[in-house]
Amino acid sequence: MMTTFYKYQGTGNDFVMIDNRQLLFDKNNTKHIKALCNRRFGIGGDGLILLENHDSLDFKMVYYNADGNESTMCGNGGRCIVAFANFLKIIENRAKFMAIDGEHEALIDGDLVKLQMQNVSDVQVNKAHVFLNTGSPHHVQMAADLKNVDIKTIGSQIRYGEPYNDTGTNVNFVTKNSDTNFSVRTYERGVEDETLSCGTGVTAVAIAMHATGETKNNLIKLNTEGGALQVSFEKSPSGYYNIWLIGPATQVFKGEIAC
Numbered sequence: 001m002m003t004t005f006y007k008y009q010g011t012g013n014d015f016v017m018i019d020n021r022q023l024l025f026d027k028n029n030t031k032h033i034k035a036l037c038n039r040r041f042g043i044g045g046d047g048l049i050l051l052e053n054h055d056s057l058d059f060k061m062v063y064y065n066a067d068g069n070e071s072t073m074c075g076n077g078g079r080c081i082v083a084f085a086n087f088l089k090i091i092e093n094r095a096k097f098m099a100i101d102g103e104h105e106a107l108i109d110g111d112l113v114k115l116q117m118q119n120v121s122d123v124q125v126n127k128a129h130v131f132l133n134t135g136s137p138h139h140v141q142m143a144a145d146l147k148n149v150d151i152k153t154i155g156s157q158i159r160y161g162e163p164y165n166d167t168g169t170n171v172n173f174v175t176k177n178s179d180t181n182f183s184v185r186t187y188e189r190g191v192e193d194e195t196l197s198c199g200t201g202v203t204a205v206a207i208a209m210h211a212t213g214e215t216k217n218n219l220i221k222l223n224t225e226g227g228a229l230q231v232s233f234e235k236s237p238s239g240y241y242n243i244w245l246i247g248p249a250t251q252v253f254k255g256e257i258a259c
């Protein structure tokens, strides 16, 4: 059997995208999903995303990491699936869809996809790092010499170490450029390596920088290795709300693969 797939990228975080409205894709075959994401033996991607029908919303997003396992929310993947739904003519310029962390709203504004993220109430500020969940878990720590951080080695030590252990976390290293601009490099759980960008990661960084007083602004530009993203938010006594992740999402190619 041949499966038609599309490849999307959002600031270099890349995904195999499959229209699974007919429910033909075998979702329990972890090995197969991992093989499709393999950059040498498969299509290649940081993850694989299925677009499915939803009873009351425009569509449903099902996200798998490159290791073949279904995981928590992917912010860049969320922006890419909105672009894909637009390409499939399921939506025009706005969408409401279901993901693993709940309902999301999104807007397409020219080349940009704006994705509303879930509210964040629990921001754990520690001495040397911040931990918070923006749909996926994120450890955020400052790095004086971001360019030279060995992201894979140090990220993996933190991801598998205390207190995260088996569940793990994504790990973000940050440098402040100005009150409104930060650079970020991310080690992603489930890819088990650095990715060029992480949407829930930069969202976590923007909130962490606000929570620790590194910035007082609520519209932050985040430079990733794959390009620039923006995050806006509001703060109330109970936490952060009206959080938006903003950036480009691009279809790269279409193909067919035997499976």
Ligand SMILES: N[C@@H](CCC[C@H](N)C(=O)O)C(=O)O
Pocket: 013, 065, 071, 072, 073, 074, 075, 076, 077, 136, 137, 169, 170, 188, 189, 190, 191, 195, 197, 198, 199, 200, 201
């Ligand atoms: N690249 C994603 C994050 C995907 C989920 C993550 N790897 C995890 O398993 O926690 C993003 O853009 O948010």
